[in-house]
Amino acid sequence: MAEAISGIGASASTGASQAAADRQKLADDLDDFMTLLTTQLQHQDPLDPMDANEFTTQLVQFASVEQQIQQNSNLEGLLAAQENSQLASVASYVGRMVEAETNQVQVYNGEADFNYILHEDAVSTLINIVDDNGRTVFSAEGNVAAGKHGVIWDGTDLSGQRLPDGIYKLTVSALDADGAPVDVTTTAVGKVTGVSYAGTEPELLLTNQAIKLDKVISIKETAIELSEVDKIAAATLKAKASSDDAKKSAEASVDYATALQELVNENDISGLDEELKTATEMMETANKASVAATEAYETAKNATSSYVAAEAAQTAAAESSKALVAATKGAQALARAKQLVAEANPEAT
Template identity: 35%
Template sequence: MTSGISSIASSTTAATSTGTSAQEIAGNFTQFLTLLTTQLKNQNPLDPMDTNQFTQQLVQFAGVEQQLKTNDRLDNILTSSKAASSATATSYIGQAITADGLSADLTSGGSASWTLNAARAATKAVVTILDSKSNVVGTQTTSLTAGSQAFTWNGRTASGMNAPAGTYTIKVSAQDATGASVTVDTSTSGTVSQVDLSGAAPVLLVGSKRIPLSSVQRVGLSTTAG
């Protein structure tokens, strides 16, 4: 019967690691206590059972029970955290945001815009626009002032044609008057129209662009009429 008790203890530990429900663990524990009580009642007085083995098995079950309680608490914390994040994300709907990122959407016949933040003034900045396949569709040479400023691409390719609607990426290579490289951070702006809550973390939708909540840098009132 001792081997039966050991088998139950082992299966309980294995069940915990594979995600078996707490009800099954509790059932195993009840069965363990029943077998233990029966074995104690029917043990041979001349050959008593090894109490150390029982102690180890009881400690093992106590550890499993504590692990289940810890898992339940963690699940509750994660649920509460996700609910809080979801509530925060939905408050962004209708708000104008600026988010860290290299991509922006170009509408048919429209333009795409980014916010460039130069560490210091750059006398020469080569701005390259790439499509979703990383093909260069246009370049522009300009100058940048120190700090934040808007850059708008009119949607025209290097050949003068209108680029198709879609998501485009910006790449900036800048130099100051001495020829030293200037760091330029990029971001994108727009009005949040929807929030996707289906994943592990909320995602803001600005047009067709998906922006993680953690990448939002600034939030303001939307200037879109309506």
């Protein structure tokens, strides 16, 4: 906000200073002219007096220039007033949530809200979010129907790690039935934290992202800052969800290992023991991750600081991701074991 006020102040001050300087120069020139004219009149030849039309014309020119300077001063005053009025109008955006056309997305309070508009039906749509290092942190298939589609990203990367609040690059690519690109417009929703007047026109600041006014699509209700208690509650809910997911993965890994044990008991086939070993190890890994996720949830639930709760929620998410990976590997081991049994007993299939 200080930057915006500084920009307008500098503009108005520069105009006023220039007008004052012009008026002062005109006054100095007029004084010089009048001094010279008086001297000439005092020393003119009575038999050959000066032409009155000449100095009268010069006086008229001085008056005309003075009038132009005054008009310029008035215009500069009107411009400064208009700029200040525009600043006051733009300043009303501060603290509000706005939706604007942009290829960037702002993670705020651990979440990002963005939209994409397909200008026609597509057969495939891919959403990618990239960080400052060019690393893809989020990727998902999108809706293929023409129209506007909203996405809320939870601010976690592909491994479930919580990413810091900030600006990320957003790309949405879509193809039609012929493999040709479909026009896509991306928009994002963010909180206006200030106004910049560094350029020729004001821009809204969404954290570190500058948005031109003509890119604003809609203005939403005032952003509400969560209290410390609300932040802890939100982090606790996320931690609980991660803990529940980890438990489900651990339970699934037990089922896979149990099923594989039954195959080993029923079949004397080479390779089954190795798959059972893998499934058992993955079951243990998933169970440990589930326990760790539950402990993280308890930490978040008992936290008195939103920072501690957020860290615990992040830990729970990471452990949940570990449990899911382990369960997936257990499922793969069971699938390979079933394939070995099928190959050893072709008549059974």
